[in-house]
Amino acid sequence: MLRKLFFIQLKGAYSNLLRIGHSKKTGKTNPLVPIIMAALILYAMCSMMVALGYMYYTMAQSFVPLGLSWLLFAYAGFVSFCSSSFMCIFMSQSMLFEARDNPLLLALPIKPKTILGSRLMVLYFSELVTIIPCLVPAGAIYAWYFKTEPLFYVLFTLTILLLPLLSVAVSALIGFLVSLLARRMRNQNFFTILFYFAFIGIYFWAVRYLNGSGMQQLIASGVSMATSYQRLLPPFYYLGQALTRLDLLSALYAALWILLPFALIMLLLSKTFISFATSSKKTKRIAYKEKLIKQKGLSSALLLKELKRFAATPMYLLNSGFGYILEIGLGVYIFFAGVEKIIPPELNLSSMAILGCVAVLSFCAGMSYTTAPSISLERDSLWILRSGPIPTGKIFDAKIAMNLVLGFPAIIITGTLISLRLHPSLQDAILLFTLPLAVQWFTAQHGLLCNLLFPKLDGINDTIIVKQSASVLAATFISLGSLAVMIFLFVAGVLLLGINYFITGLILLAIILAIDVGLLLFLRTKGVKMFERI
Amino acid sequence: MLRIEHLTKRFDEKRAVDNLTLHIAPGEIFGFIGHNGAGKTTTIKAVCGILAFDEGSITINGLDVKKQPLDCKRITAYIPDNPDLYEFMSGIKYLNFIADVFGIPAKERKERIAELAEAFGLTADLAQPLSAYSHGMKQKLAIISALMHKPKLLVMDEPFVGLDPTASHTLKQIMQEHVEAGGAIFFSTHVLEVAEKLCHRVGIIQNGKLLVCGNMQEVLGNSSLEDVFLGLVEE
Numbered sequence: 001m002l003r004k005l006f007f008i009q010l011k012g013a014y015s016n017l018l019r020i021g022h023s024k025k026t027g028k029t030n031p032l033v034p035i036i037m038a039a040l041i042l043y044a045m046c047s048m049m050v051a052l053g054y055m056y057y058t059m060a061q062s063f064v065p066l067g068l069s070w071l072l073f074a075y076a077g078f079v080s081f082c083s084s085s086f087m088c089i090f091m092s093q094s095m096l097f098e099a100r101d102n103p104l105l106l107a108l109p110i111k112p113k114t115i116l117g118s119r120l121m122v123l124y125f126s127e128l129v130t131i132i133p134c135l136v137p138a139g140a141i142y143a144w145y146f147k148t149e150p151l152f153y154v155l156f157t158l159t160i161l162l163l164p165l166l167s168v169a170v171s172a173l174i175g176f177l178v179s180l181l182a183r184r185m186r187n188q189n190f191f192t193i194l195f196y197f198a199f200i201g202i203y204f205w206a207v208r209y210l211n212g213s214g215m216q217q218l219i220a221s222g223v224s225m226a227t228s229y230q231r232l233l234p235p236f237y238y239l240g241q242a243l244t245r246l247d248l249l250s251a252l253y254a255a256l257w258i259l260l261p262f263a264l265i266m267l268l269l270s271k272t273f274i275s276f277a278t279s280s281k282k283t284k285r286i287a288y289k290e291k292l293i294k295q296k297g298l299s300s301a302l303l304l305k306e307l308k309r310f311a312a313t314p315m316y317l318l319n320s321g322f323g324y325i326l327e328i329g330l331g332v333y334i335f336f337a338g339v340e341k342i343i344p345p346e347l348n349l350s351s352m353a354i355l356g357c358v359a360v361l362s363f364c365a366g367m368s369y370t371t372a373p374s375i376s377l378e379r380d381s382l383w384i385l386r387s388g389p390i391p392t393g394k395i396f397d398a399k400i401a402m403n404l405v406l407g408f409p410a411i412i413i414t415g416t417l418i419s420l421r422l423h424p425s426l427q428d429a430i431l432l433f434t435l436p437l438a439v440q441w442f443t444a445q446h447g448l449l450c451n452l453l454f455p456k457l458d459g460i461n462d463t464i465i466v467k468q469s470a471s472v473l474a475a476t477f478i479s480l481g482s483l484a485v486m487i488f489l490f491v492a493g494v495l496l497l498g499i500n501y502f503i504t505g506l507i508l509l510a511i512i513l514a515i516d517v518g519l520l521l522f523l524r525t526k527g528v529k530m531f532e533r534i
Numbered sequence: 535m536l537r538i539e540h541l542t543k544r545f546d547e548k549r550a551v552d553n554l555t556l557h558i559a560p561g562e563i564f565g566f567i568g569h570n571g572a573g574k575t576t577t578i579k580a581v582c583g584i585l586a587f588d589e590g591s592i593t594i595n596g597l598d599v600k601k602q603p604l605d606c607k608r609i610t611a612y613i614p615d616n617p618d619l620y621e622f623m624s625g626i627k628y629l630n631f632i633a634d635v636f637g638i639p640a641k642e643r644k645e646r647i648a649e650l651a652e653a654f655g656l657t658a659d660l661a662q663p664l665s666a667y668s669h670g671m672k673q674k675l676a677i678i679s680a681l682m683h684k685p686k687l688l689v690m691d692e693p694f695v696g697l698d699p700t701a702s703h704t705l706k707q708i709m710q711e712h713v714e715a716g717g718a719i720f721f722s723t724h725v726l727e728v729a730e731k732l733c734h735r736v737g738i739i740q741n742g743k744l745l746v747c748g749n750m751q752e753v754l755g756n757s758s759l760e761d762v763f764l765g766l767v768e769e
Binding site: 285286287288289290292293294295296297298300301304305308309312313379380381383384386387388389390391532533 | 582583584586604605607608610612614616618619620622623624626627630631632633634635636637638639640643644648657658659660661662
């Protein structure tokens with residue numbers, strides 16, 4: 001039963017990815033679509049592994065002469081643990097404590113521990129898939145650097161299999177705490193969002209504190225870093241010792257440091273799972289008072305609805321709106337700290353600072369894909385929009401407008417803060433504001449198109465839709481890919497063709513705006529028909 | 535009021551609705567009965583413009599559902615069997631949203647909401663988030679939101695599911711008042727006793743085909759609706 005439940009839940013969690021390319025109308029699957037998606041995912045994973053591999057190689061060159069080769073694995077283990085915990089933290093709360101099928105499963109003759117176990121197995125699988133590309137490059141670099149024995153490979157495989165347990169434990173504990181506290185709050189969504197913001201802040205601070213602000217500082221402070229790991233992160237310290245010295249006692253300590261917290265948290269979950277799954281969220285009753293009602297136009301009503309959903313759905317806000325937060329963070333950071341810490345003065349690239357800011361702002365705009373899951377998030381309530389006298393074009397406008405209402409001010413505020421600090425020329429300022437705004441519009445529109453192509457109306461919860469649906473993946477790839485093309489075209493124009501950088505920027509702007517207008521026309525015509533077929 | 539002519543809807547090879555024709559005049563309550571998967575919800579969704587259909591035509595008050603969809607939707611109200619509403623809104627905010635969609639002036643909507651919420655005993659819960667509503671409360675709210683703009687045609691998919699006896703009684707009264715004022719109602723139900731007492735006309739659908747359609751007295755004869763239905767289905 002545990003195995004069956006696990007596969008059902010896994011299928012449910014990743015069903016949109018598994019059915020990609022499947023047409024409901026024809027009942028057939030276009031084989032090219034899953035192949036292309038798989039190729040893109042593989043490409044992204046391989047790129048990440050190569051980048052990490054290069055980083056580990058550079059670290060190995062510095063740490064090995066200092067006798068700190070274990071620090072390579074300690075660092076890699078910590079990075080893998082942080083990445084996987086961060087990626088799965090939202091999933092753990094919704095999957096463990098807010099799953100919609102909890103009442104159904106609990107009513108069946110299935111032990112609650114089996115239900116909980118199957119969900120934890122799905123979490124473990126998700127963590128494992130995230131840890132492997134982070135950790136394997138470290139093992140590969142070490143194996144290439146040193147002549148390793150077969151025992152190393154055994155211990156390394158065990159590390160890959162055990163480390164996700166620690167991530168599962170931590171993300172489950174945080175999910176438990178958020179659910180426990182949020183239930184007692186009147187405004188649960190606000191509390192959840194606030195909690196996760198605080199968590200993200202602490203997370204980045206901890207990573208920076210332990211690993212430094214850049215590669216050079218990381219390598220330069222190897223000895224002090226080693227002391228920090230030994231003192232503060234014993235599981236990773238012992239992992240490093242076990243893998244480099246092939247010390248079984250260190251391996252045992254590492255395993256205990258992972259398994260004991262895991263066991264304790266699993267005990268906590270097993271004691272509280274039923275009460276969580278069956279209790280209703282107790283909210284303080286809000287007394288109804290008749291208030292003055294203002295009539296709004298259709299467009300305003302639809303836009304307000306989109307904004308309300310965005311603000312009330314923590315996973316939606318934190319995932320799809322992360323770009324906005326990064327933008328403002330960038331602006332504030334540069335305003336107070338300048339660019340000297342990002343671009344070392346000795347590189348003599350300060351004149352490129354504005355162009356760098358344009359690229360980063362465009363990246364952030366590309367990562368603000370609120371439209372990519374917006375149709376899927378309608379789920380079973382899509383009938384409200386379909387049955388009302390609402391032109392489909394207005395529905396699209398509201399979803400795109402929501403993205404722009406948040407994105408445009410964020411870009412303008414960030415651009416203003418950067419300008420106040422760096423005092424760009426008029427030409428630089430024009431590029432600083434216009435290019436990211438055009439990219440934001442592009443992101444809003446292509447995200448909606450992706451959702452029209454890959455709708456997921458049967459998501460078991462909002463987290464699955466926002467984090468794992470095919471439309472979100474496609475939108476992410478398109479954003480990253482188009483940013484890469486933009487940078488390539490810019491560099492080609494300036495360096496290869498010798499065109500003035502401002503003119504090149506304007507040409508790029510014209511291209512993006514032309515694509516934006518094309519998308520607008522497409523959405524108004526074919527897009528409407530696509531929506532009506534969903 | 536409602537004219538469905540030779541409606542056909544296919545899902546792959548299967549005909550969910552097969553050459554269905556029925557008419558509903560103003561002042562009529564039409565009960566639509568059939569087993570699970572017979573094609574009731576497909577027909578209802580096609581009437582409301584939610585589902586495209588392959589053949590036939592549907593007109594509401596002379597307006598074609600395909601050619602004038604927005605005009606049709608302005609005079610129609612739809613209540614689904616499972617009222618999935620916007621859980622991120624409170625009851626009153628949802629009603630205001632629907633009122634904005636239909637362009638109901640502020641003063642009028644305030645009066646309608648007060649009247650209907652009082653009738654369904656939902657006034658005290660209007661400020662609560664919809665996530666805290668039970669199924670029955672959501673059903674009541676969906677009914678209130680459908681009636682706010684005084685539609686000419688009310689289309690309901692199993693509206694009595696989840697309603698307490700008081701609310702069921704209130705809904706029946708509202709249905710009577712609606713048709714007495716010249717509106718029409720097209721609703722599906724599994725509760726045959728309610729259909730027998732409430733409906734002027736009835737249609738029984740099976741496997742996408744309309745087996746019988748007509749005046750309730752003519753269809754029933756000396757039998758109960760349950761006997762007629764079971765007899766037809768067994769044939």
